[in-house]
Every structure is written in C-alpha cells, then in structure tokens.
Amino acid sequence: MSTPAVRHVSECFVKPHHPTQLPGPNQICHLTHWDIAMLSIHYIQKGLLFKKPDQHDFIESLLDKLKHSLSLTLSHFYPLAGRFVTHKTQDPPSYALLVDCNNTDGAKFVYATLDMTISDILSPVHVPPIVHSFFDLHKAVNHDGHTMPLLPIQVTELVDGVFLGCSLNHAIADGTSYWNFFNTWSHIFQAQAQGNEYDVPVWHQPIHNPWFPNDCRPPINLPFKHHDEFVNRFEAPLLRERIFHFSAESIAKLKAKANSESNTTKISSFQSLSALVWRSITRARSLPYEQRTSCKLVANNRSRMEPPLAEEYFGNSIHSLSVETSAGELVENDLGWTAWKLHVTVANHNGGEVMQFLQEWLQSPFIFKLGRLFEPYCVVLGSSPRFNVYANEFGMGKAVAARSGYGNKFDGKVTSYPGHEGGGSIDLEVCLSPQNMSALESDEEFMSAVSKSNPFY
Structure with a gap:
C-alpha cells in the first residue's frame, strides 16, 4: 500500500503590514561573520x-488569520521578508552579501493537504519520512535565498490535524531568533482573535543591529569570485529518526548520578543527558578502542559576549563547543567522567574564545560545509530544551508534538526540545543510520533512562 503524498493546494506571498518601519533609505540589512559562515548550511526547519x-470552514478561517498575523509579525521581523543580494568585484576578487528588504515578494505561504491522521504521524516508532514534506524548500541551502524566500511557511491539513511548518534561512537567524519569531507570531495571532492585533505589545522585540567587532565595518567582503567556490549541497545518507522522551524524574536521576560520580554539584541536567547520549551512541557504533570521537554542543553566545548581547538580538550568535576522546576511553569510564568533561568545556566558553574565533575567521574567511563540518564519529546536540516551543497556539490549543524537516541532518545529529508536559522534561530527536539506531535501541543504559510518553497526549 503506497503512502499518501502531500498535495500543494495554493501558495501566495505575505509582506510586512507596515513597510515604512524598514531601516534606512536603501532598506538594506548587513550580514555578520556568524551569518555568512552559514551560507552553505540548510534552512532551519521546525514545526x-x-x-x-471540528468546526465548519475552520481551515479557510485559519489560513486567513495566519496570513494576516504573519503580515503583522513581519513588520517586526522585516529581514525575513527580504532576499539576498550580492555585490561582486573581480580585481581584487570580493563577494559581499546583503539582505535587500525592498522590492521583494515577501515571505512565502503554502497551503497543502495530506490524507493521513495524527496517529499516522506519531504512532510509528520512527518519524515517518513524509514529515519532511511538511516543509517548503526541501534541501535548499541558505545561499539560495538570492532567488528563494528567506521564510517559507507551509500549513499542511491532515484528516484530524494541522501541521504548521516553518523553514527559516539559517544565514539570517539562529534557533533563538527562530523561536522568538514563532512566539511573537503566536502572540499576535492570539491578540488578533481578541480584536486588538494592531496594538500588541511585543514581549521580546527583535533587535536588528548586526554585531561586528570594533575593527570591522560592514559589508564583509569574501575572497571569492563565484558562489560555486563555497556552496556545497550535502545529501544525507539513509537515516532513521526517532524521538526519545526523558521525564524530569529520569533526568534528575542522571544529574545526581553524574555529579556523584564526579564528586561535584556543578554538572547540569543537560550536560548529564548529553553525556549519556554520547556514550550510548558511541557504544552503538561499535568503534575500535583507539578511534577518536567527539561530542559537540551548539552554544548561544549572546550572554557570553563582553558586553553581552540581548537575547532579542536577531541573527546568528552561536558557537560549536567540542570535547574529544577515544571511543574506548569514553565507554570504559563512567557517566560522571564524561559529563564533567562536557561541563568544563561549557564553563570555559566565554567572550574571549568567541573573539578569537572571529579574528581568525576575518584573517581567513570560510563557509561551513555540512559534509565536512563534523567528523564521521561525532555526536552533535543542537537546538535547546529552553526554547518556548509549546506556548505557541494558533486557535487550536497546545500543539501535540514538535517535528523537524530534512535540513541539517546526518548520522549523529541530535535535536533537543522541551518535553510536551514541561517541568524540565526533554525530548531528543536522534538521527542515526538504521544499523546504529537498532543498536542504540538495544542499549540497556540508554533505554533504561528513556521514559514512556503518550504520543497523543
């Protein structure tokens, strides 16, 4: 029996409701070092x-309200309605990228349907591949923002559900900015339902003031003649994706165990969970004793800068922290030993380390390429359980689940979300090869920490 396909019914473009709020006479936004380095990475895809x-004409009303509230939201997040433009010179070669917020179509809005149910999506042990079709711009890289929208929204109507999928160009914003946009959109939508959408106080007004080191002035000129020199289109191997749920109680036990084994009280809940994941996936891979393996944590730089950047800073401000050891040493030591190594790395990450990276980047600019960014045997933990995911309501109550698209996935990628019930629970979306996923699902230490969850809530 063949799987039903997602059918695109309609699409349109949505512009900011108040275009007069755009900055400057040329309505241009500059990209920072953090942004530019992401040009060859996939779009962020979360939904x-x-x-x-069960209401008559519900979907028609929902689509109208989503478009109107999106237009109002884009007035605050106006770069998302723009497009990339490039200014090039041949002698000397330079390649400067900007965001043009003027004379663009705006954000793309797609309405699609799928003859499947919520149960069809959430019941299988592994995330069904059809979920990738809930997001527009499949496999697009950020540099494609020259000709493709920086923000495509796709609303997919199921038999008994609605999936709201958002693809956001990762060269213009990171996860913190992504969820601030999503939270603001939800807030304006709810105010719209109450009839006062035109006078909504935005709780976390985005700050559109790109950050550059003191000795650097935009635009940044890259030493390239053509984008073929740095754009790389990564194709993920065959992967299994599964959501593993960890209750607050289970995580508390891991934290207590890690701190006890390290004779400390400083190891955090997430560091303890990350240590478990790294050790367990490494065991599942059956690596030789001397094989090097690493665990990378994607950290938010905002609070670590000197002076700090506000959490509302719109753009990219992230750094990949890495801990490396041999597979044998990792597996033969206990959870506390691993968690302490992660803790020390996180604790030592500061503004000075960020500035050193930026200075080295300025001397020799490069663009991250997903296929070469991480070693074959690493585990990468991205996103954050601190993001306000389940506060987003669009006239349908609390979401029953969060899912992601194809973008930026590979063997060893782990995406973290807050658990649906809150209270410090965490959901991890783990991507592994089929063989390694089967081995992980047979790992006694890992599975004993995984909590049962009701997929229908």
Whole structure:
C-alpha cells in the first residue's frame, strides 16, 4: 500500500503590514561573520502539529488569520521578508552579501493537504519520512535565498490535524531568533482573535543591529569570485529518526548520578543527558578502542559576549563547543567522567574564545560545509530544551508534538526540545543510520533512562 503524498493546494506571498518601519533609505540589512559562515548550511526547519477543531470552514478561517498575523509579525521581523543580494568585484576578487528588504515578494505561504491522521504521524516508532514534506524548500541551502524566500511557511491539513511548518534561512537567524519569531507570531495571532492585533505589545522585540567587532565595518567582503567556490549541497545518507522522551524524574536521576560520580554539584541536567547520549551512541557504533570521537554542543553566545548581547538580538550568535576522546576511553569510564568533561568545556566558553574565533575567521574567511563540518564519529546536540516551543497556539490549543524537516541532518545529529508536559522534561530527536539506531535501541543504559510518553497526549 503506497503512502499518501502531500498535495500543494495554493501558495501566495505575505509582506510586512507596515513597510515604512524598514531601516534606512536603501532598506538594506548587513550580514555578520556568524551569518555568512552559514551560507552553505540548510534552512532551519521546525514545526508544530495541532489537533484540528471540528468546526465548519475552520481551515479557510485559519489560513486567513495566519496570513494576516504573519503580515503583522513581519513588520517586526522585516529581514525575513527580504532576499539576498550580492555585490561582486573581480580585481581584487570580493563577494559581499546583503539582505535587500525592498522590492521583494515577501515571505512565502503554502497551503497543502495530506490524507493521513495524527496517529499516522506519531504512532510509528520512527518519524515517518513524509514529515519532511511538511516543509517548503526541501534541501535548499541558505545561499539560495538570492532567488528563494528567506521564510517559507507551509500549513499542511491532515484528516484530524494541522501541521504548521516553518523553514527559516539559517544565514539570517539562529534557533533563538527562530523561536522568538514563532512566539511573537503566536502572540499576535492570539491578540488578533481578541480584536486588538494592531496594538500588541511585543514581549521580546527583535533587535536588528548586526554585531561586528570594533575593527570591522560592514559589508564583509569574501575572497571569492563565484558562489560555486563555497556552496556545497550535502545529501544525507539513509537515516532513521526517532524521538526519545526523558521525564524530569529520569533526568534528575542522571544529574545526581553524574555529579556523584564526579564528586561535584556543578554538572547540569543537560550536560548529564548529553553525556549519556554520547556514550550510548558511541557504544552503538561499535568503534575500535583507539578511534577518536567527539561530542559537540551548539552554544548561544549572546550572554557570553563582553558586553553581552540581548537575547532579542536577531541573527546568528552561536558557537560549536567540542570535547574529544577515544571511543574506548569514553565507554570504559563512567557517566560522571564524561559529563564533567562536557561541563568544563561549557564553563570555559566565554567572550574571549568567541573573539578569537572571529579574528581568525576575518584573517581567513570560510563557509561551513555540512559534509565536512563534523567528523564521521561525532555526536552533535543542537537546538535547546529552553526554547518556548509549546506556548505557541494558533486557535487550536497546545500543539501535540514538535517535528523537524530534512535540513541539517546526518548520522549523529541530535535535536533537543522541551518535553510536551514541561517541568524540565526533554525530548531528543536522534538521527542515526538504521544499523546504529537498532543498536542504540538495544542499549540497556540508554533505554533504561528513556521514559514512556503518550504520543497523543
């Protein structure tokens, strides 16, 4: 029996409701070092699955309200309605990238349908591949923002649900900015339902003031003649994706165990969970004793800068922290030993380390390429359980689940979300080869920490 396909019914473009709020006479936004380095990475693709109310003409009304509230939201997040433009010179070769917020179509809005149910999406042990079709711009890289929208929204109507999927160009924003946009959109949508959408106080007004080191002035000129010199289109191997749920109680036990084994109280809950994941995936891979393996944590730089950047800073401000050891040493030591190594790395990450990276980048600019960014036997933990995922409501109550698209996935990628019930629980989306996933699912230490969850809530 063949799997039903997602059918695109309609699409349109949505512009900011108040275009007069755009900056400067040329309505140009500059990209920083953090942004530019992401040009060859995939779009961020995250979304929420809601139960569909049993109301007459509900979807037509929902689409109209989503478009109107999106237009109002884009007035605050105006770069998302723009496009990339490039200014090039041949002698000397330079390649400067900007965001043009003027004379663009705006954000793309797609309405699609799928003859499947919420149960069809959430019941399987592994995330069904059809979920990737809930997001527009499949396999697009950020540099494609020259000709493709920086923000495509796709609303997929299921038999009994609605999936709201958002693809956001990762060269213009990181996860913190992504969820600030999503939270603001939800807030304006709810105010719209109450009839006062035109006078909504935005809780976390985005700050559109790109940060550059003192000795650097935009635009940044890259030493390239053509984008073929740095754009790389990564194709993920065959992967299994699974959501593993960890209750607050289970995580508390891991934290207590890690701190006890390291004779400390400083190791955090997430560091303890990350240590478990790294050790367990390494065991599942059955690596030789001397094989090097690493665990990378994607950290938010905002609070670590000197002076700090506000959490509302719009753009990219992230850094990959790495801990490396041999597979044998990792597996033969205990959870506390691993968690302490992660803790020390996180504790030592500061503004000075960020500035050193930026200075080295300025001397020799490079663009991250997903296929070469991480070693074959690493584990990468991205996103954050601190993001306010389940506060987003669009007239359908609390979402029943969060899911992601194809973008930026590979063997060893782990994406973290807050657990649906809150209270410090965490959901991890783990991507592994089929063989390694089967081995992980048979790992006694790992599975004993995994908590059962009701997929239908």
